[in-house]
Amino acid sequence: MLTAVVVTAVVGVLVVVGVCADEHQQEGWRDVEVLRRGRDWGTPDGALVSREGLLLEDRQTRVRKHASAPAYANAKPVPAKSIDSMPEAFDWSNVRGQNFLVPNWNQHIERYCGACYIHGSLSAAQDRIKIAKKGLGPDIMLSRQALLNCISDAVGKNAGGGSEGCNGGTSQEVYDFMHKVGLPDETCNHWVAKATKKCDAEAMCMNCMAYAEPVMENNKCWPVKKYVKYFLREYGLIPQDEAAIMTEIFERGPVACSLATDDVFDYNYTGGVWTRKNNMKNSNHVVEVTGWGKTKEGVKFWQARNSWGSYWGDNGFFKILRGENHMLIEEDCWFTVPDWKEEQSLREGQVVGGMFGLREKPRASENDDLNFQLELEQMAESAAGHGTSASMLHWGSLVVTMLTGLVIGAAATAFSMRRSARANYNVIS
Ligand SMILES: *[C@@H]1O[C@H](CO)[C@@H](O)[C@H](O)[C@H]1NC(C)=O
Numbered sequence: 001m002l003t004a005v006v007v008t009a010v011v012g013v014l015v016v017v018g019v020c021a022d023e024h025q026q027e028g029w030r031d032v033e034v035l036r037r038g039r040d041w042g043t044p045d046g047a048l049v050s051r052e053g054l055l056l057e058d059r060q061t062r063v064r065k066h067a068s069a070p071a072y073a074n075a076k077p078v079p080a081k082s083i084d085s086m087p088e089a090f091d092w093s094n095v096r097g098q099n100f101l102v103p104n105w106n107q108h109i110e111r112y113c114g115a116c117y118i119h120g121s122l123s124a125a126q127d128r129i130k131i132a133k134k135g136l137g138p139d140i141m142l143s144r145q146a147l148l149n150c151i152s153d154a155v156g157k158n159a160g161g162g163s164e165g166c167n168g169g170t171s172q173e174v175y176d177f178m179h180k181v182g183l184p185d186e187t188c189n190h191w192v193a194k195a196t197k198k199c200d201a202e203a204m205c206m207n208c209m210a211y212a213e214p215v216m217e218n219n220k221c222w223p224v225k226k227y228v229k230y231f232l233r234e235y236g237l238i239p240q241d242e243a244a245i246m247t248e249i250f251e252r253g254p255v256a257c258s259l260a261t262d263d264v265f266d267y268n269y270t271g272g273v274w275t276r277k278n279n280m281k282n283s284n285h286v287v288e289v290t291g292w293g294k295t296k297e298g299v300k301f302w303q304a305r306n307s308w309g310s311y312w313g314d315n316g317f318f319k320i321l322r323g324e325n326h327m328l329i330e331e332d333c334w335f336t337v338p339d340w341k342e343e344q345s346l347r348e349g350q351v352v353g354g355m356f357g358l359r360e361k362p363r364a365s366e367n368d369d370l371n372f373q374l375e376l377e378q379m380a381e382s383a384a385g386h387g388t389s390a391s392m393l394h395w396g397s398l399v400v401t402m403l404t405g406l407v408i409g410a411a412a413t414a415f416s417m418r419r420s421a422r423a424n425y426n427v428i429s
Pocket of ligand 1: 263264268
């Protein structure tokens with residue numbers, strides 16, 4: 001009898017361990033694991049370069065300078081054309097009336113996070129996806145949060161790499177991750193400005209529901225295991241050369257460039273071409289460069305996008321002197337060649353979407369009810385073990401109804417109070 005109990009317990013433990021281990025065998029996680037072991041992030045002089053004159057919190061962003069012989073992947077930029085052969089002004093926000101830039105970002109909410117390298121690099125990559133799709137909608141924003149959750153695991157201190165998530169990193173690290181692991185879009189995991197999870201399947205892509213069957217749970221979350229991932233076929237460093245950078249932008253889309261910013265720029269840029277010099281020797285920031293132009297007075301500039309909100313600078317953008325490696329903007333620019341095949345196969349109907357992620361296209365004989373039934377069964381399996389009583393369903397819906405009533409009541413009261421406040425004001429004026 002005792003033996004039977006022990007054997008059952010051991011088998012039980014093995015099953016549980018097996019399930020957990022299986023969880024970690026999720027596709028994304030396994031790729032990260034390969035990366036982690038591979039240690040092929042490759043800058044030989046990989047020391048973190050600290051920002052000069054650290055004064056303010058924002059200065060904590062650190063960028064690792066690329067090595068003289070960077071281990072960039074597998075590709076060279078497009079051959080540089082002469083500057084004269086390209087337009088005097090060009091920007092991806094307006095190519096013959098069409099915008100190819102997806103929305104602005106703010107890396108600093110809801111808390112400060114030194115993730116400029118994620119934002120600048122992904123901004124350029126996601127705009128290049130839009131360009132590769134020739135503007136075909138919907139626009140996608142890459143999941144900065146999935147990257148943050150997983151990149152610090154992949155290249156963090158333990159792996160001897162440079163990135164520490166919210167303490168800075170490089171475009172090379174971001175692009176190497178996208179090249180090898182791929183990234184979902186923002187709908188898989190939205191930005192909260194700190195690494196929230198160890199890099200398991202849920203850290204890459206998740207969903208939550210209020211579920212009634214088989215047990216009531218108001219917020220049941222689960223990893224989404226199959227979703228569209230965007231990869232980079234190629235990425236690499238562009239030579240420090242005005243024409244080479246312009247050619248990459250013109251031919252294939254925005255690029256990500258490091259920048260050596262200081263407080264005057266961070267806090268006092270209010271528009272126009274930034275020409276004020278600082279003598280900083282190391283970059284501490286990464287931004288997206290989307291185009292170029294020339295002022296009426298003949299000052300050449302890069303058009304660049306920051307990741308500090310639309311209220312910063314010129315609607316989130318800034319212009320900076322072009323052709324003089326001003327504030328180091330030309331010495332560490334990276335290009336990407338996106339791969340959006342998985343989105344294409346979804347469009348072509350080879351897979352279909354659902355609450356639990358992508359799945360194979362159902363056979364013709366299966367109807368929607370049956371599919372939904374299958375999903376419920378799947379749900380029941382993953383919910384097993386978190387069991388609350390089924391009768392909670394009724395209490396749950398009662399509570400929801402009462403709360404809804406309260407919210408509507410409060411909103412109505414607030415509305416009528418505002419109306420009467422306005423009415424009073426009108427009387428006074
Ligand atoms: C920004 O400009 C204001 C107003 O001119 C000035 O008081 C402040 O010192 C400047 N800040 C920096 C960091 O230069």
